[in-house]
Amino acid sequence: MIIALLGDVHSNFPALEAVVKEIEKISPDAVYFLGDAVGYGPWPEETLDLLKKVVTEGVLGNHDAGVVGKTDISDYYDAVRYVINWTTDTITNDQYEFLDKLKYIHVENDENFLLSHGSPRMPERYDYIFGEKSVKNLYEVESFLKNINFIGHSHYMNLFVMTGQNRCVEIDISSGELEIDYEKPVICVCGSVGQPRDGDSRAGFVTYDTVKKILKFHRVEYDVEKTVKKIIDLRLPRSFGERLRDGY
Numbered sequence: 001m002i003i004a005l006l007g008d009v010h011s012n013f014p015a016l017e018a019v020v021k022e023i024e025k026i027s028p029d030a031v032y033f034l035g036d037a038v039g040y041g042p043w044p045e046e047t048l049d050l051l052k053k054v055v056t057e058g059v060l061g062n063h064d065a066g067v068v069g070k071t072d073i074s075d076y077y078d079a080v081r082y083v084i085n086w087t088t089d090t091i092t093n094d095q096y097e098f099l100d101k102l103k104y105i106h107v108e109n110d111e112n113f114l115l116s117h118g119s120p121r122m123p124e125r126y127d128y129i130f131g132e133k134s135v136k137n138l139y140e141v142e143s144f145l146k147n148i149n150f151i152g153h154s155h156y157m158n159l160f161v162m163t164g165q166n167r168c169v170e171i172d173i174s175s176g177e178l179e180i181d182y183e184k185p186v187i188c189v190c191g192s193v194g195q196p197r198d199g200d201s202r203a204g205f206v207t208y209d210t211v212k213k214i215l216k217f218h219r220v221e222y223d224v225e226k227t228v229k230k231i232i233d234l235r236l237p238r239s240f241g242e243r244l245r246d247g248y
């Protein structure tokens with residue numbers, strides 16, 4: 001079975017369209033969504049409609065949870081809160097319902113993987129997986145983890161292997177593709193479709209062959225300026241567009 005995993009779209013519809021086009025060429029058996037369909041970006045309706053069409057299963061991101069009133073956003077900074085509230089006012093009931101039905105975590109026991117937006121330790125808290133310290137915290141829930149655990153939220157692409165005795169190592173994924181053959185859980189941080197923050201402006205997503213155990217990190221070009229312009233035209237916070245140019 002080949003699966004595709006995408007997340008942190010953040011209402012960046014041109015980026016999502018480019019990723020979906022690439023995924024269609026790969027023709028996976030299922031497409032999994034890692035949360036944050038909305039927030040920051042200018043096309044929540046188009047983004048949600050396309051996700052509804054292509055996604056097999058998904059989880060609720062913190063921006064999504066803010067839109068449907070399932071997380072406290074009072075400590076988010078003003079510009080972020082503004083776009084979350086604007087999104088709630090903009091989307092249709094059907095689109096709201098799509099977000100509202102998403103769970104915090106999704107487990108596929110047969111294929112031995114799970115999805116969570118932030119750390120799967122307490123998924124409703126949306127803790128970030130940024131580095132080795134945050135991965136080590138996962139030893140507390142090791143028995144719950146699967147062979148491979150797909151995460152979003154940080155907008156980076158990383159791969160960590162839990163090596164036992166409260167240790168973990170980060171694996172170099174610069175080659176884009178590698179075989180997953182480890183006894184202990186692997187934490188795959190899948191990057192962002194619509195707001196990458198690793199200095200690469202291209203949209204990111206991941207594919208995984210559950211039989212051959214081959215994990216692949218993908219990057220796709222899209223029309224960044226189209227999104228920057230739309231954000232300015234709608235008078236949404238400019239920085240959410242301008243930062244897309246450098247991928248920060």
Ligand SMILES: [Fe+2]
Pocket residue numbers: 008010036061063153154155
């Ligand atoms: Fe996000």
